[in-house]
Amino acid sequence: xxxxxxxxxxxxxxxxYLDYPARRYGMDHDRYxxxxxxxxxxxxxxxxxKLAVWVNLSLEHFPLNPSGKPVKLxxxxxxxxxxxxxxxxxxxxxxxxxxxxxxxxxxAGVRPTLAxxxxxxxxxxxxxxxxxxxxxxxxxxxxxxxxxxxGGLDEVxxxxxxxxxxxxxxxxxxxxPSGWLSPGKLESPNTPDLIKAAGIEYFxxxxxxxxxxxxxxxxxxxxxxxxxxEFEDRFVVVDNFQSEQSWAEQVMDACDLLLAEANExxxxxxxxxxxxxxxxxxxxxxxVEAALAYVxxxxxxxxxxxxxxxxxxxxxxxxxxxxxx
Amino acid sequence: MKDxxxxxxxxxxxxxxxxxxxxxxxxxxxxxPNIEFYxxxxxxxxxxxxxxxxxxxxxxxxxxxxxxxxxxxxxxxLLDKYAIRGSISLSTALCTHHxxxxxxxxxxxWEFFTHGIYNTRYTYGxxxxxxxxxxxxxxxxxxxxxxxxPAGYLAPALSHSEVTIDLFAELGGTYTCDLFHDxxxxxxxxxxxxxxxxxxxxxxxxDTIVYVVNKIEPRRYGRMIKDSFDRLYAxxxxxxxxxxxxxxxxQVSCPHRLSAFxxxxxxxxxxxxxxxxxxxxxxxxxxxxxxxxxxADIKSGRKx
Numbered sequence: 360x361x362x363x364x365x366x367x368x369x370x371x372x373x374x375x376y377l378d379y380p381a382r383r384y385g386m387d388h389d390r391y392x393x394x395x396x397x398x399x400x401x402x403x404x405x406x407x408x409k410l411a412v413w414v415n416l417s418l419e420h421f422p423l424n425p426s427g428k429p430v431k432l433x434x435x436x437x438x439x440x441x442x443x444x445x446x447x448x449x450x451x452x453x454x455x456x457x458x459x460x461x462x463x464x465x466x467a468g469v470r471p472t473l474a475x476x477x478x479x480x481x482x483x484x485x486x487x488x489x490x491x492x493x494x495x496x497x498x499x500x501x502x503x504x505x506x507x508x509x510g511g512l513d514e515v516x517x518x519x520x521x522x523x524x525x526x527x528x529x530x531x532x533x534x535x536p537s538g539w540l541s542p543g544k545l546e547s548p549n550t551p552d553l554i555k556a557a558g559i560e561y562f563x564x565x566x567x568x569x570x571x572x573x574x575x576x577x578x579x580x581x582x583x584x585x586x587x588x589e590f591e592d593r594f595v596v597v598d599n600f601q602s603e604q605s606w607a608e609q610v611m612d613a614c615d616l617l618l619a620e621a622n623e624x625x626x627x628x629x630x631x632x633x634x635x636x637x638x639x640x641x642x643x644x645x646x647v648e649a650a651l652a653y654v655x656x657x658x659x660x661x662x663x664x665x666x667x668x669x670x671x672x673x674x675x676x677x678x679x680x681x682x683x684x
Numbered sequence: 685m686k687d688x689x690x691x692x693x694x695x696x697x698x699x700x701x702x703x704x705x706x707x708x709x710x711x712x713x714x715x716x717p718n719i720e721f722y723x724x725x726x727x728x729x730x731x732x733x734x735x736x737x738x739x740x741x742x743x744x745x746x747x748x749x750x751x752x753x754x755x756x757x758x759x760x761x762l763l764d765k766y767a768i769r770g771s772i773s774l775s776t777a778l779c780t781h782h783x784x785x786x787x788x789x790x791x792x793x794w795e796f797f798t799h800g801i802y803n804t805r806y807t808y809g810x811x812x813x814x815x816x817x818x819x820x821x822x823x824x825x826x827x828x829x830x831x832x833x834p835a836g837y838l839a840p841a842l843s844h845s846e847v848t849i850d851l852f853a854e855l856g857g858t859y860t861c862d863l864f865h866d867x868x869x870x871x872x873x874x875x876x877x878x879x880x881x882x883x884x885x886x887x888x889x890x891d892t893i894v895y896v897v898n899k900i901e902p903r904r905y906g907r908m909i910k911d912s913f914d915r916l917y918a919x920x921x922x923x924x925x926x927x928x929x930x931x932x933x934x935q936v937s938c939p940h941r942l943s944a945f946x947x948x949x950x951x952x953x954x955x956x957x958x959x960x961x962x963x964x965x966x967x968x969x970x971x972x973x974x975x976x977x978x979x980a981d982i983k984s985g986r987k988x
Binding site (some may be wrong): 366367368369370371372374375376377378379381382383384385386387388393394395396397398429430509510511541543544545546547548564565566567568569587588589590598599600601602605608609610612613615616617620629 | 685686721723724725727729730731737738739740742743745746747748749750752753754756757758777780781782783784785801802805808809810811814817818821845846899901902903938939940941942943944
């Protein structure tokens with residue numbers, strides 16, 4: 360190879376930088392097979408419905424003294440200790456916002472799915488009690504918003520963290536959660552294997568599809584469920600500084616597009632990801648109400664929990680070729 | 685390091701030799717879908733990290749994979765509807781990973797230009813020979829896949845060296861998408877002295893810049909496209925303009941975003957004096973009809 364360009368400010372890369380060992384048909388890893396959505400067998404939802412609507416409410420606890428290990432999660436403390444401003448604004452979601460949102464769901468006739476940090480049910484047994492009475496579907500959402508499952512997390516520690524989270528939620532709700540959502544949708548290289556070993560059936564971390572698909576682990580297959588980040592409330596309103604009204608419009612536009620596509624191509628899923636500390640604010644709630652009213656007014660909509668949607672999908676994957684596609 | 689890239693001379697927008705497009709069109713319109721492959725575990729480049737998270741960077745990787753699994757078909761259907769042939773900015777490893785996508789685009793006679801091999805392999809730190817080898821391999825991969833060498837280049841992840849455009853011109857390319865200095869094609873100086881041009885691609889209307897960097901609402905993006913079109917179409921009466929919408933299937937094809945884009949496409953293609961074309965056709969037409977006059981006008985150093 361010739362000499363480095365004399366004026367380049369960059370450290371050189373070796374010739375290995377021009378090797379492409381994972382350049383092969385399909386993906387560059389073995390977690391799932393390459394498959395385009397339009398090539399799959401059309402899915403039919405119960406009663407011939409077209410669009411499954413999964414309203415997902417995350418209930419989170421952000422500790423005042425986060426370790427930030429192995430990485431900091433979005434939404435956590437960002438001011439010098441003690442960051443009362445962010446701590447209390449997040450906690451607002453669990454004291455006020457969640458009740459406002461549950462009322463909005465009830466009014467709209469929506470059954471939500473709740474992704475819960477396990478620490479929260481220990482801290483707030485009254486909230487846990489209400490959730491237990493409502494018997495909404497619960498997704499395990501790790502321990503807190505300071506337990507990132509990310510590269511650098513020790514495997515044994517991660518297995519313990521997963522077990523502790525699932526055990527705590529199981530005890531609180533009398534039922535083992537079948538779904539998992541990693542905080543910040545981050546994963547370590549072992550997360551899918553460890554949650555599968557712990558009894559989880561589906562998880563919601565990978566945003567690469569609008570429909571479920573089969574995800575391989577060392578201990579058998581998980582179902583990857585499509586929980587959007589791109590029009591998640593926190594992403595749109597907090598990270599991207601867009602208005603509440605725009606968020607509602609985005610949900611409505613997504614609903615229209617997915618319904619139209621479902622009419623041509625088979626069942627689709629509209630996930631509506633919400634966070635109690637974001638959309639539970641008084642100036643935002645009416646936009647949640649408007650979006651939900653719009654979605655629920657559409658013919659062909661099936662509001663269901665993530666677990667129900669996952670089960671309905673799995674029930675149709677009888678063909679091995681398709682389930683592995 | 686230089687204080688100016690040296691690829692072009694200053695050239696006032698006013699009073700340029702008039703560009704006319706085929707059939708008297710005022711505006712050449714092209715859509716450039718970036719069809720990219722990002723690696724889950726790319727080798728480290730000391731100058732730029734591929735992902736913000738330690739391996740595996742699930743959020744970044746998985747949304748980009750969405751573009752290929754879900755988004756591509758949505759955008760292709762839309763471009764079919766408005767009779768637009770995409771000009772693909774291609775991570776050429778995709779020819780191996782996802783040949784089905786390549787085949788569908790080839791059937792439609794879309795243009796393929798090179799965008800490097802992977803969008804997680806940066807030009808930074810490459811020697812000239814390494815960079816030449818990378819660009820050449822990407823060009824040859826396209827030739828094998830679709831039977832024709834690419835004419836255009838957009839450096840992978842917009843990562844450049846000082847000689848990126850020179851190298852591409854020497855390998856037989858005719859246009860670059862890497863310069864954002866103009867709303868019309870312009871001649872580009874390359875060290876070989878070859879006839880080589882810049883075809884306006886756009887950062888301002890690039891969906892990833894719009895959505896990821898500038899955090900703009902989908903419906904506002906639709907309005908921005910229409911406003912941009914109105915102005916360039918009007919100015920095209922004086923001298924033909926170019927409008928490009930660079931897209932990414934993992935951004936524009938998300939269900940909450942596609943309808944705003946569709947409205948904008950319907951609006952643009954509903955105008956009579958629009959040449960709906962590809963990057964290569966713009967470059968070829970300009971080189972054949974307007975390049976020499978432009979060069980002479982630039983050299984004259986005339987008054988603005």
